[in-house]
Amino acid sequence: MSTVQLGSALSVxxxxxxxxxxxxxxxxxxxALIFLAVARPPLRSIRRRDVPALLGLGVTTGLQTIAFLAAIDRIPLGTCVAIExxxxxxVAAVRSHSTRALVWPALALAGVVLLTEPWHGxxxxxxxxxAALSGVGWASYILLTQQVGDRFDGITGLSLTVPIAALTAATMGVPQALGHLSFGAIAAAAGLALLLPVLPYALEMLALRGMKPAAFGTLMALEPAFGVLLGLFVLHQTPAPAQILGITLVVIAGAAAQRGGQRQHPAAESADVDLKPCPAPQ
Incomplete structure (x- = not known):
């Protein structure tokens, strides 16, 4: 979570x-270049029915990354992560198949209202x-990742989808960056790519080997809090008391939603978890 949010903060x-x-x-x-070099994905193993999920996940990742970065260019990092x-x-609340679980997204929404303070100018x-669009992308990413994860292991799946995400981002990114590219910008982007997605995904795999997905997902509920802390220390974005209360509500809601938000079939244990932070999107 530290590398994810540090990478986001330094991207500003x-x-x-x-x-x-x-x-x-x-x-x-x-x-994408790093994952391709490390994983060397076996393209011959891709079946025709795998293509829609791979393309969907890649395009979703690219668009979500753009939306998230555009959001943190306008609002504080912690607020953006909480909304996302x-x-x-x-997704976790809906998968619990309990109407009572819907109270957690509602509680988180109340926290987001405190974070955004719409009553201020x-x-x-x-x-x-x-940020909300990025949240829709994150939800879609979870569903698509579980489809891809049931067919390919983590690194192989990323080596197939991150290049698609890069091509998706290129449609808007190349014209936007054209004329501003420099050795310094490319070097900075290389460092940021290591922070997110390369290093976080490696650490996630190591973490998941030693804990159950439910425990992992509960800890991931701290992600918005990490966004606030990195926004404070790196970007000097100081939250107001009401905003601290808001982020607390979001964290509580995220942890509570994990109590019933897991997948119901055995493949879930090895494929993914509901509140897993998407390695590429931010």
Whole structure:
């Protein structure tokens, strides 16, 4: 979570020079090269019925990355992560098959209202809308990742989908970054790609070997809090007392939703978890 949010916070500087889509394209392209070199995906093992999920996951990852980076260019990092977190939290609540579980997305939404403080003039509807779009992307990412994860292991799946995400981001990113590329920008993007997605995914796999998915998902509910902390220490975005209460509500809701939000069939234990942070999107 630290590397994910640190990578997001440090991306703000590159966004200023190369734009959100340009930053997404650079990060995803370098990440794709790393995954291709490490995994060397067996393309012959891809079946025709695998293609829709692979393409869907790749395109979703690319678009979500752009939306998230565009959002943190407009609103504080912690607020953006909390809004985005509504996506996977809702997925977990719906999968519990209990109407009572829907109270957790509602609680998180109340926390988001406290975070965004719409009663103040600083409310940024574009930033909130982009963060919400990223949340929809995260929810879609969970569903698609579980389909891909049932067919390919983690690194192999990423080596197949991250290049598609990079090509998706290139459609907007290349025109946006054109004329602003420099050795410094490429070097910065390479470092950011290691922070996100390469290093977090490796650490996630190691963590999942030693804990159950439910425990992993509960810990991942701290993601918005990490966003606030990294926003404070790296970007000097100091939350107000009401916003601290808001992020607390989001974290509580995320942890509580995990109590009943797991997949019901055995493949879930090895494929993914409901509140897993998407390695590429941010």
């Amino acid at each position: 500087g590159l966004i200023k020079s190369d734009g959100p889509a340009g930053t997404a394209w650079l990060r995803l392209s370098i990440g 977190f509504l996506g996977p939290l809702t 600083s409310f940024n509807p574009a930033g909130v809308g982009l």
